[in-house]
Amino acid sequence: RLxxxxxxxxxxxxxxxxxxxxxxxxxxxxxxxxQEKQEFVLYYQFQMDLIKNKISGVEALxxxxxxxxxxxxxxxxxxxxxxxxxIAEIDxxxxxxxxxxxxxxHKKGYLDLEIAINISKQQFERASFxxxxxxxxxxxxxxxxxxxxxxxxxxxxxxxxxxxxxxxxLKDLGVKVALDDFGTGYSSLSQLKxxxxxxxxxxxxxxxxxxxxxxxxxxxKTIIHMAKLLGYAVVCEGIETxxxxxxxxxxxxxxxxGYFIGRxxxxxxxxxxxxxxxxxxxxx
Ligand code: C2E
Ligand code: MG
Ligand code: MG
Ligand code: MG
Numbered sequence: 707r708l709x710x711x712x713x714x715x716x717x718x719x720x721x722x723x724x725x726x727x728x729x730x731x732x733x734x735x736x737x738x739x740x741q742e743k744q745e746f747v748l749y750y751q752f753q754m755d756l757i758k759n760k761i762s763g764v765e766a767l768x769x770x771x772x773x774x775x776x777x778x779x780x781x782x783x784x785x786x787x788x789x790x791x792x793i794a795e796i797d798x799x800x801x802x803x804x805x806x807x808x809x810x811x812h813k814k815g816y817l818d819l820e821i822a823i824n825i826s827k828q829q830f831e832r833a834s835f836x837x838x839x840x841x842x843x844x845x846x847x848x849x850x851x852x853x854x855x856x857x858x859x860x861x862x863x864x865x866x867x868x869x870x871x872x873x874x875x876l877k878d879l880g881v882k883v884a885l886d887d888f889g890t891g892y893s894s895l896s897q898l899k900x901x902x903x904x905x906x907x908x909x910x911x912x913x914x915x916x917x918x919x920x921x922x923x924x925x926x927k928t929i930i931h932m933a934k935l936l937g938y939a940v941v942c943e944g945i946e947t948x949x950x951x952x953x954x955x956x957x958x959x960x961x962x963x964g965y966f967i968g969r970x971x972x973x974x975x976x977x978x979x980x981x982x983x984x985x986x987x988x989x990x
Pocket of ligand 2: 823824886
């Protein structure tokens, strides 16, 4: 009896594995075709300058318009894209598309609108990465000073010396570099001070509602103050309420991003919001 049970559960397990594997294979195949079928789209989320009190830029966030499953968010497919070695190619497409889109906005007179894009580990570690960024800059003719590349601290920490060197090369191109999801990784403060990045983006998991724990508030305050003392510009992500916005503003945080300021939107909606925003458009 015991044996057959084992066998059954083995079979069951095996079937299950097959199922998961099959799903993965299908997803992988669909991903490979997605690029060709132009199913990837970019959504943009505003970042707000808390000192000038206006929109300062947008972050490009990829979506996959899947033929049967609808609009998928990055967490639903970037892992698989990474498994099948497609992520660098996707990031490259994102970079070129977002830069070209932003160049269009600059031409419309929104000269100082910044564009932030996310860089995966595979993309960052490519030997040709700096060259890729350079060719996207040249291709789009965008002003490098309006570009911010977001890497996570775990990517940066993988090989510190090499990362520092790469970040320096990127900065030589004139772009900014941000540490995304700051606070969730393993970097220590002593390591942080060695990274020549411009911006720290504090992870949403640190954002608290104002009724919340005093120690949470103390933590956010401390991170903001420490980052500013070290000379970084600070973005608080995941701002969902007016109270949170007021709180970080009082703590002299530089930039805010989150649903309270705006959800990620497709480019047509971005246009509507920009036109009615306080962003200073220059006549060109
Ligand atoms: P991220 O770079 O930290 O981007 C912020 C994420 O938080 C976005 O999720 C955004 O929709 C979400 N978010 C924004 N405001 C709020 C808020 O107020 N509350 C909450 N709870 N969430 C908020 P999304 O678009 O699902 O992207 C998830 C992650 O996927 C990104 O995190 C980024 O790491 C990655 N990602 C997105 N686009 C790309 C891309 O083109 N290339 C690469 N390599 N990674 C990307
Ligand atoms: Mg990001
Ligand atoms: Mg983040
Ligand atoms: Mg993230």
